[in-house]
Amino acid sequence: MRTAVLVFPGSNCDVDCYKAIEQTLGTPVEYVWHQETSLDGFDLILVPGGFSYGDYLRCGAIARFAPVMDAVKVAVERGAFVLGVCNGFQILLESGLLPGAMRKNTSLKFICQPQMLRVARNDLAFTAEYAVGEEINVPIAHGEGNYYCDEATLEELKANNQIVFTYAGTNPNGSVADIAGITNKQGNVVGMMPHPERAVSELLGSDGGKRMFTSVLNAWRERNGAVIG
Amino acid sequence: MLKAIVYVTIKENVLDPQGSAVQGALHKLGFPEANHVRIGKYMEITLDTNNEQEAAAKVQVMCEKLLANTVVEDYRFELVQTVEA
Numbered sequence: 001m002r003t004a005v006l007v008f009p010g011s012n013c014d015v016d017c018y019k020a021i022e023q024t025l026g027t028p029v030e031y032v033w034h035q036e037t038s039l040d041g042f043d044l045i046l047v048p049g050g051f052s053y054g055d056y057l058r059c060g061a062i063a064r065f066a067p068v069m070d071a072v073k074v075a076v077e078r079g080a081f082v083l084g085v086c087n088g089f090q091i092l093l094e095s096g097l098l099p100g101a102m103r104k105n106t107s108l109k110f111i112c113q114p115q116m117l118r119v120a121r122n123d124l125a126f127t128a129e130y131a132v133g134e135e136i137n138v139p140i141a142h143g144e145g146n147y148y149c150d151e152a153t154l155e156e157l158k159a160n161n162q163i164v165f166t167y168a169g170t171n172p173n174g175s176v177a178d179i180a181g182i183t184n185k186q187g188n189v190v191g192m193m194p195h196p197e198r199a200v201s202e203l204l205g206s207d208g209g210k211r212m213f214t215s216v217l218n219a220w221r222e223r224n225g226a227v228i229g
Numbered sequence: 230m231l232k233a234i235v236y237v238t239i240k241e242n243v244l245d246p247q248g249s250a251v252q253g254a255l256h257k258l259g260f261p262e263a264n265h266v267r268i269g270k271y272m273e274i275t276l277d278t279n280n281e282q283e284a285a286a287k288v289q290v291m292c293e294k295l296l297a298n299t300v301v302e303d304y305r306f307e308l309v310q311t312v313e314a
Contacts, residue, residue, distance in 0.1 A: 057270075057295070057296070058298055061295060061298065062295075065295070093300075094298065099300075100300060101298050101300035101301040103239070103243070103244070103245075103246065103301060104246045104247060105246065106244070106246045107246075108246055108247065108250055146246070148243060148300070148301055149300070150242075150300075174244070174246070
């Protein structure tokens, strides 16, 4: 499985994503600059957190027009796995690959803390190794993670089973329906505010995010009939 | 030349956390009559054209594509004539 970690000006979780793949899976991983126009040959695409283009105008609003985002759309259509974390999630929303938008946290504060999440479904490539209803500790670090979609879109998300993670306990940012992460209808694109790449080892405080990476590797192996990475 | 003045605000039916906080502050300052505070963005764009119809069509596309996220934001704009610099 070949992994691309996208890098925009202002990305700051790209190294975390790279290390999560390198040390958790040991499979090939490369940084891909935002000016690249092709993601051919990549099976997993990570859109990392940070402050792409300084979060100017809106989080992710300018990054979505980077040349590499056209390549992401092509990759999504061919079935590649795409995970957008934090600012990566915001970019996926702005690009229309996932529905909804982000607002400032209701507290108006930047929140950086360990966060318990509830896994809503485990029939996805990214979540197969979790149990439905399982609670995992994955940190959040954002000022604008207050997910919003209108009533009709929320009904559609529920009907299509597109909610992947919800916040367990107190909702930290005011998101609609306690949403922490969602997927597209096809299930190959996941966006989430919490940072699984920062939770891949007990040394980091939690390994609650590790199985997202091992799950997707297994999904790739099953898809390709491979026994190694 | 024309100048577009663009206003972007959070939609009426979407909670605006900044607007709520500012409204609370206004109430504390003794302005109980202040309600429905909405925080938005103001943008000025100088356009290299004098054709208002063409400019309006282009600014609308700019708003839809980039300047506003119509999932959560409304936009409106006006065009004013500017003196050549």
